[in-house]
């Protein structure tokens with residue numbers, strides 16, 4: 001009797017244990033499924049090695065660069081940059097990809113040069129990048145675009161495999177045919193430099209001359225109006241590349257040419273102005289401030 005009660009008790013407790021174990025198993029299965037079912041904005045597709053090399057060439061990676069790759073996959077773009085002496089960060093939402101990227105960094109002996117982290121590319125702080133690499137899609141590029149302009153410093157290079165940024169025209173574009181299992185595919189590489197914000201009204205004094213400049217801007221395309229002592233100059237060419245501003249203008253009768261070179265930092269431009277034709281006058285320093 002005592003034996004049978006004990007057995008019953010044991011049975012009940014083992015039934016409870018089994019129930020607990022199966023509930024636990026169910027929950028861990030559900031958890032694993034949830035964890036592995038990360039909702040990706042872009043599926044995993046690798047950048048071929050030749051394309052990675054071309055991306056590094058176009059970005060002119062140097063040991064001074066800090067390269068961030070959004071949606072890093074197995075880390076190959078950051079690791080290609082590290083081969084050129086750079087340091088970098090790769091971010092991917094898929095933990096399996098980050099495991100692979102870390103294994104690749106270990107195999108290459110460069111774990112001190114790179115960091116691979118699980119994360120959402122839309123929530124990643126990219127402000128320290130000097131180069132940003134992307135292989136995403138058009139829709140994700142367009143969602144990222146305002147974030148790039150908000151966070152990246154002027155002069156930061158952005159290289160994208162296959163996907164452009166619509167009306168933000170690339171500063172450079174190249175295509176390359178790549179053989180993949182006996183099929184040939186054309187890949188496009190797009191390259192931009194984040195332009196400084198030069199839009200607005202600027203003014204400066206040089207000797208007794210008062211200069212005024214109004215600039216309108218659409219990404220890296222600018223139009224400038226320039227006046228000296230209220231006299232309008234004819235602007236022949238105006239460009240902004242990263243932080244570098246270049247303007248060539250002539251006076252109304254075409255007798256005097258002005259070549260302005262300047263570095264833009266926030267509300268200041270500093271540089272030199274040469275005037276006269278055929279290298280006539282010695283360059284003079286200028287410092288403009290935004291009104």
Ligand SMILES: C[S@@+](CC[C@H](N)C(=O)[O-])C[C@H]1O[C@@H](n2cnc3c(N)ncnc32)[C@H](O)[C@@H]1O
Nearest residue numbers: 041042045046047071072073092093120121135
């Ligand atoms: C086309 S693959 C590019 C992989 C790698 N950069 C390359 O060029 O070989 C896109 C990668 O983005 C990752 N991904 C998709 N959505 C993401 C998100 N919201 N945040 C971070 N990574 C994401 C995917 O897991 C995938 O590894």
